[in-house]
Amino acid sequence: MNKIRLIIEREYMTRVRRKSFLLTTLVVPLVIVAFYAIIIAVSISGDTKTQNLAVLDEGNLFEGAITAAGKDDKSTYTFIQNETEQSFKSKYKKEGYSLFLYIPAFKDGEIPHIKLHSQSAVNLFVKSALEKKINAAIERKRLVAAHIDPELYKNIKADVDIENAIDSGAGEKKSIAGVAYAISFIAGILIYMILLIYGTMVMRGVMEEKTNRIAEVIVSSAKPFQLMLGKIIGIGAVGLTQFAIWIVVMGVLQFIIPLLFPEIFSQLSDPAVTNAAAQSVNSQKIADIIEGIQSLPITLIIFSFLFYFLGGYLMYAALFAAIGSVVSEDQQEAQQLVFPVMMPLILGFVIMTKAINDPDSGLAVFGSLFPLTSPIVMMGRITYGVPWWQLGLSMVMLVLTFLFFTWVTAKIYRTGILLYGKKVTWKEMWKWLVRKG
Amino acid sequence: MQHILNVEHLKKYFATQKAVDDVSFSIEQGAIFGMLGPNGAGKTTLLRMITGIFFPDSGTITFEGKKFDPVNDIIRIGYMPEERGLYKKMKIGEQALYLARLKGLSKAEALEKIKFWFQRLEMESWWNKKVQDLSKGMSQKLQFVTTVLHEPALIILDEPFSGLDPVNANLIKDEIFRLAKNGSTIIFSTHRMEQVEEICDHIILINKGSKILDGTVKNVKQEFKENIFQVGFEVKPATIGSNSIFDVTGEKDQSLLLKIHDGYKPHDVLQYLLASQHEIVSFNEILPSLNDIFIRLVEGTPMARAFQSA
Numbered sequence: 001m002n003k004i005r006l007i008i009e010r011e012y013m014t015r016v017r018r019k020s021f022l023l024t025t026l027v028v029p030l031v032i033v034a035f036y037a038i039i040i041a042v043s044i045s046g047d048t049k050t051q052n053l054a055v056l057d058e059g060n061l062f063e064g065a066i067t068a069a070g071k072d073d074k075s076t077y078t079f080i081q082n083e084t085e086q087s088f089k090s091k092y093k094k095e096g097y098s099l100f101l102y103i104p105a106f107k108d109g110e111i112p113h114i115k116l117h118s119q120s121a122v123n124l125f126v127k128s129a130l131e132k133k134i135n136a137a138i139e140r141k142r143l144v145a146a147h148i149d150p151e152l153y154k155n156i157k158a159d160v161d162i163e164n165a166i167d168s169g170a171g172e173k174k175s176i177a178g179v180a181y182a183i184s185f186i187a188g189i190l191i192y193m194i195l196l197i198y199g200t201m202v203m204r205g206v207m208e209e210k211t212n213r214i215a216e217v218i219v220s221s222a223k224p225f226q227l228m229l230g231k232i233i234g235i236g237a238v239g240l241t242q243f244a245i246w247i248v249v250m251g252v253l254q255f256i257i258p259l260l261f262p263e264i265f266s267q268l269s270d271p272a273v274t275n276a277a278a279q280s281v282n283s284q285k286i287a288d289i290i291e292g293i294q295s296l297p298i299t300l301i302i303f304s305f306l307f308y309f310l311g312g313y314l315m316y317a318a319l320f321a322a323i324g325s326v327v328s329e330d331q332q333e334a335q336q337l338v339f340p341v342m343m344p345l346i347l348g349f350v351i352m353t354k355a356i357n358d359p360d361s362g363l364a365v366f367g368s369l370f371p372l373t374s375p376i377v378m379m380g381r382i383t384y385g386v387p388w389w390q391l392g393l394s395m396v397m398l399v400l401t402f403l404f405f406t407w408v409t410a411k412i413y414r415t416g417i418l419l420y421g422k423k424v425t426w427k428e429m430w431k432w433l434v435r436k437g
Numbered sequence: 438m439q440h441i442l443n444v445e446h447l448k449k450y451f452a453t454q455k456a457v458d459d460v461s462f463s464i465e466q467g468a469i470f471g472m473l474g475p476n477g478a479g480k481t482t483l484l485r486m487i488t489g490i491f492f493p494d495s496g497t498i499t500f501e502g503k504k505f506d507p508v509n510d511i512i513r514i515g516y517m518p519e520e521r522g523l524y525k526k527m528k529i530g531e532q533a534l535y536l537a538r539l540k541g542l543s544k545a546e547a548l549e550k551i552k553f554w555f556q557r558l559e560m561e562s563w564w565n566k567k568v569q570d571l572s573k574g575m576s577q578k579l580q581f582v583t584t585v586l587h588e589p590a591l592i593i594l595d596e597p598f599s600g601l602d603p604v605n606a607n608l609i610k611d612e613i614f615r616l617a618k619n620g621s622t623i624i625f626s627t628h629r630m631e632q633v634e635e636i637c638d639h640i641i642l643i644n645k646g647s648k649i650l651d652g653t654v655k656n657v658k659q660e661f662k663e664n665i666f667q668v669g670f671e672v673k674p675a676t677i678g679s680n681s682i683f684d685v686t687g688e689k690d691q692s693l694l695l696k697i698h699d700g701y702k703p704h705d706v707l708q709y710l711l712a713s714q715h716e717i718v719s720f721n722e723i724l725p726s727l728n729d730i731f732i733r734l735v736e737g738t739p740m741a742r743a744f745q746s747a
Contacts, residue, residue, distance in 0.1 A: 003539055010535050014527060213522030217583075220488045220516040221539040223508070418490065431452065 003222040004230045011205070011234025016241060025242050029249040051075040051126060054097040056083055059105035065137035066101075066130075089117055101130065111138065180296065180383035181356055187305055187379040188352040195312050195345060195375065198239045199320040200338075205231050206324030206417070207334065215417040224414040228325075229406075232317040239313070296383055304382050307395060312375025315402040316341070322409040325416035326424040348373030352380035359384040369394050371401035408433060439502075441466045441591060441622045442487070447496035449482050456482040458646035459496070464624065464639070469617050471637035471654075472626040473727075475735050479646040480626050481519065484593055487624070488516045501590065512541040515589035519596045519626075521580050523568045530564035533583050540587040547586070554582045558608065573600045581609055585616060592616060593624045598632060610636065630728035640727070644735050658724040661733070664697040668710065669719035682709055694723065 015021055055066060057079055066077050078097070080088065085102045092100040099122065104112040114134065116122060143150045206228075209215045218227050319341045327334040351373055355364035359381040367377035368386070374394045378386070415432045416424060440463040449457040457479045464470045474480045485491040487498060489507025498505035501513070524532055530551065537547035555561045558578055568576055577600050585592055594613070598606045613636065617623055625637060633640060634654060642650035650657060669692040677693065679685050682701045687694040697706055703722070710717055725733075 006535065006538055014524075208524075209522075212525055213518070213520040214524055215522065216490070216518040216520060217516070217522045217536065217580075218539065219490050220511060220514070220518070221536065418485075428452075 004226045004233075007222065007227060007230025008234040008237065011231050012237050012241075015201075015235065015238045021238070021242070025245050026249065029246050029253060033250060033253040051099055052097045053077050053099045053101060054088070054092050054095070055079050055101045055103065056085065056088060057103050059103065061106065061141065062103060062134070062137050065140070066133050085115070092117065093119060099126075103134070109142075183296065183301065184356045184359075184380045184383045185353075187301065187382070188349070188356070188376050191305070191308055191312060191379050192345065192349045192352070192376050194239060194309055195316045196342075198235055198313060199316040199341075201238075202232055202235050202317040203320035203324040203334070203338070205235065206321050206413075207327060210325065210328070210417055219417070224417060225410045228318075228321050228410060228413050232314065232321060236310070236313050236317065297385070301382055304391070305379065308375035308378055308398070311395070311398040311402055315371065315375075315398065315405050316345070318402070318405040318409040322412045322416070322429075325413040326419075326429060344372035345376070348376035352376045355380040359386075365390065369397060371398045374398055439466045440464060440499075441501055443497075443499035444483075444487070445497045445499075447483070447486060447498065448494045449479075449486060449491060450494055455646045457486070457493075460643065460646070460648045461496075462641050462648060462651055464622055466622055467617060467620055468638045469613065469623045469625060469636055471633040471640035472624055472643065473628060473630070473633060473640055473650075473731060474643035475628060478643045480643055481595065483643065484516070484518075484595060484624070484626060487591075488514055488593060512587065513590045514593065515540075515584040515587065515591070516593045517580055517584040517595060517597060519599075521577065523576060523580060523583075525569040526567055528564070529560075529566050529568060529571070529579060532568065533579070533586065536583045537586045540589075542587050550586050550588075551582075554586060558582060558612075574602060574605055577601055578605060578609070581612070585612075585621075589621065591622050591624065593626070595626045596629075597625070598627075598629070628731075630726065630731055634727050642731065642734060649734055650730075654727070657727070657730065661725050661730045662722070663725065665723040666695050666697065666703060666706065667692050667719070667721055667723050668695060668706075668717060671716035671718055674713070674715045677710075677713060677715070680709075682706055692719070 053075060055062065055077055057063065063079050083091075085104075088100060088102075098118070100117040102115045102117065104114070106112060116127065116130065140150055143153055209218070209227075215227070222230075320338075323334065323337045323341065327337060348367065351363055351367035354361070355367060355377050358364060364377060364381055367373045368381050369390065370377075371394075375398065378391070378394055382391075411433050412429050416429075442464045444463065445461045447457055447460045448455075460479075460483060472480055472483070482491065486493050487505075489505070489511045500506075500510050527535070533551045533555075534544070534547050537550065538544060542550065552561075555563070560575075560578065560582070563571070563575070563579070568579070571579065577597075581594075581597065584594070597609060597613070601609065613623060613625075625633070627633060637654055639653050640650070640657060641648050652660065665686065667689075671691070673688070673691050673693075677685065681698070682705050683695040683697045685693055686696045695706060697703065703720075707717075707720065
């Protein structure tokens with residue numbers, strides 16, 4: 001036990017102290033947050049607050065209908081006369097307008113092609129706010145033309161929003177399919193990436209020990225099984241550390257960035273912008289998303305994530321360690337052997353993308369029970385609520401498979417790690433496996 | 438004297454060959470024991486069984502009077518494999534510390550011993566260097582230190598001098614003698630015969646998985662001697678030729694090499710030579726070198742072993 005602890009410590013410390021570890025650990029959250037910040041910045045960029053809008057309304061239908069939305073909307077809407085689209089297009093900037101809206105005359109009540117001229121791409125919020133105004137004006141005119149009282153119409157109009165209630169376990173819960181979908185997808189991808197990245201890290205570690213010929217020195221001090229387990233656990237701990245740091249750093253960055261770049265976030269809190277945003281995104285939806293997240297079984301999701309991370313990692317790390325132990329220096333040989341291990345991983349990923357759309361299909365249920373794919377696929381189903389027996393069976397099978405693979409790998413590893421310069425065939429590996437002792 | 442290691446009827450068969458086939462020997466406490474054999478004779482497999490890396494198919498290993506128990510006994514053994522291995526990217530001090538602690542030393546003990554050995558072999562300045570920055574000879578020295586650091590009762594060195602310059606080879610050789618004098622037993626595996634003659638007390642010769650020779654260096658040489666004597670003369674005689682007592686098998690400068698016939702003794706040769714009135718300045722027996730014995734025994738068998746079907 002003491003030896004395993006020493007080996008874990010070495011595997012962990014040598015990796016954590018590497019410059020590349022520090023770099024990826026710090027750079028990845030920075031990149032993610034920067035990406036996120038750029039998206040926000042781009043989507044709200046442009047002069048949203050005060051637009052000087054020139055409107056050329058050839059049909060004279062919208063005078064008075066397109067105006068500022070409220071007292072927070074400081075944009076001006078100027079209706080111009082005696083101009084054509086072509087003639088004014090080249091002038092509006094010089095005359096002090098930032099945007100030029102061209103509404104051709106209506107022919108037979110049909111809505112013409114409306115154009116918004118600008119110097120650069122128009123902000124989404126501005127565009128949708130304008131569309132909303134024009135739509136409302138047209139609707140109103142049509143209602144009047146049809147002798148319908150607009151107030152009456154407003155009362156008649158329906159706008160339903162279906163709520164999905166899941167009746168399982170502790171009473172009724174609200175669920176928002178979109179939120180469940182996103183969280184499932186992210187969790188599934190994360191598990192897939194973890195298995196792939198840290199699995200291959202284990203493989204490379206074993207190969208390094210083999211090519212450096214240190215393996216023989218170590219196994220004259222510790223059992224091969226201790227060396228293998230120490231490596232797997234050590235690298236797993238590196239992975240957990242990296243995730244913990246990522247979560248902390250991202251949390252801190254989200255807190256710090258608004259302080260560093262207040263202008264971006266002051267725009268977000270600007271009522272004109274949020275109004276526009278709310279009009280297009282529908283403020284009810286944001287509340288729904290928050291409610292949806294709250295309604296998800298968060299504890300269960302986090303527990304399952306950790307369980308499938310550990311179980312899946314231990315299982316795949318054992319397989320990758322076995323491969324590392326049988327290949328000699330040849331990288332190409334390693335790739336050939338890695339392929340059969342990669343297949344179920346990729347298969348799991350594919351089933352997961354199907355499972356998040358149809359979490360109770362036969363394929364999804366199979367994928368979430370079959371141990372080689374279950375860590376990925378079950379994460380894709382977990383947010384939708386999985387019957388307890390399936391979850392339990394899946395976990396038990398995963399643990400049993402992990403134990404079986406560790407036992408198998410230990411046998412291959414013990415022989416493979418001391419074998420140099422010879423290509424190992426599947427048949428030989430099978431012999432090592434069934435051999436006694 | 439007490440035997441630190443007893444190996445009896447050890448066998449290890451791999452799928453394609455009999456790597457070790459019924460080998461028995463014993464090693465006395467404090468001896469420097471030479472294990473010789475051509476490439477592929479089965480030395481490494483034998484050593485791996487003694488170090489607990491492989492389990493024998495049959496046969497017993499007795500270590501310090503008890504049945505060999507790999508889990509507990511390997512900390513009493515230091516093994517330097519022929520294929521040297523160190524973590525290339527790990528700092529030298531940390532690496533020595535890690536390997537020593539794996540052998541069961543506490544951190545404080547290990548640090549103290551590392552300090553002692555690093556000072557002794559003038560390696561103190563290496564502490565923060567990485568193995569990949571060391572020359573081959575330097576990493577060889579480091580490997581030796583990590584092998585003997587935990588003061589094992591049995592030290593197994595597989596080709597310890599390969600890659601070392603004469604100065605460092607002598608340094609290591611002196612350390613081996615010192616360790617043996619302090620009570621450690623040393624198994625020294627090699628195919629370099631001149632080193633064996635110089636260092637070892639007792640040797641065995643392994644070929645094709647079987648032991649074909651066992652004895653002290655002195656006894657082995659006696660066993661294989663061919664009764665050849667070198668006689669030095671003041672003036673090289675032209676008249677002495679083969680006769681009933683001896684054959685002249687060669688000459689060198691002022692001396693003749695004589696092979697004494699069965700039934701005669703060196704005394705008879707001297708009497709004959711004295712009677713012939715030639716001035717003799719030296720008379721000594723030429724014993725075969727281990728190299729000659731080795732070649733004679735192994736010759737005729739293919740060096741690289743033919744693979745047998747299982």
